[in-house]
Amino acid sequence: SQQGEEDPQALSIQEGENATMNCSYKTSINNLQWYRQNSGRGLVHLILIRSNEREKHSGRLRVTLDTSKKSSSLLITASRAADTASYFCATDKGGATNKLIFGTGTLLAVQP
Amino acid sequence: DTAVSQTPKYLVTQMGNDKSIKCEQNLGHDTMYWYKQDSKKFLKIMFSYNNKELIINETVPNRFSPKSPDKAHLNLHINSLELGDSAVYFCASSPRTQSGEQYFGPGTRLTVT
Structure with missing residues (x-):
């Protein structure tokens, strides 16, 4: 499968903390x-x-x-309850089409 | 002032039926897409049109047929619906075909019973 992978699959933190999500992919982008x-x-x-x-x-x-390393990370600093959501990375190999390959997603829950 | 809109938002239908989902964007973008998001939230590209021309056609059953009457609209028609077609379908658009952010619609949740 071309699909990238994200980790963690789920993350629960307190408001004000930082959240880090990682994405790995398979081909050049x-x-x-x-x-x-x-x-x-x-x-x-x-x-x-x-x-x-x-x-x-x-x-x-x-x-x-x-x-x-074919990897990326997303850091959200000073998280807020409103940041609660799923986060997806998406890679684009370039070329004639804007074809995005999405990762599996990280579900972030920010507790107030 | 909705940028990318889809109708309907929810669609419940029986196996074997034929249904359509409509998408419109008012951003003036040239390129539009259809994605399928399954129950595990895996999001996968199905089709893409640039200025009414098909440019991406992933491995999708022939029962799915996109139609773009003009560059602001991209509709998805599904024939002979199957249980496995149940998913959330997202329409998206982008200013150009090469590399850039995509703007997504709110999604259409299709349930086949």
Whole structure:
């Protein structure tokens, strides 16, 4: 299967703590994206990191990419109850189509 | 002001029936997609259209047929529904075909009984 894998599958933390999710993938990529999915809703794009980038920040989000290990991590700092959601990584190999291969997702629960 | 909309939100139907799901985007994007999310939350691309032209066609049964009347709409028709078709179907769009964020609709939960 091309599908990437994320770990942990589920993560429960207290408000104010940091949450780290990891994503591993199998083939070379053009970019890697992270999406959030609240329960019963569609996916929302969070951040995109290109294959020639190693780290990227957006607000409380920090993403790293290690292409030699084919892995990425998403760090959410100072978590809030509203961050409770499933988080998915998605890889894009590039080429003529914007075909995303999604990971298995991490379910994050932030306890108030 | 909804960016990507889908109808219906819920669809319950019996095996063997034919059903359609509609998707519209008002973002002016050229590319649209259909994804299937199963009960384990695995999300997989099914189809993609760029300006009404099919550009991604994954290994999907022939019972599934996408139709794009214009670049703002991408509908999904499913013939002879089976129990295994039960899932949440998401429509998405992006400004261009090459590398970039995708904007997802709210999803259509299809239940086949």
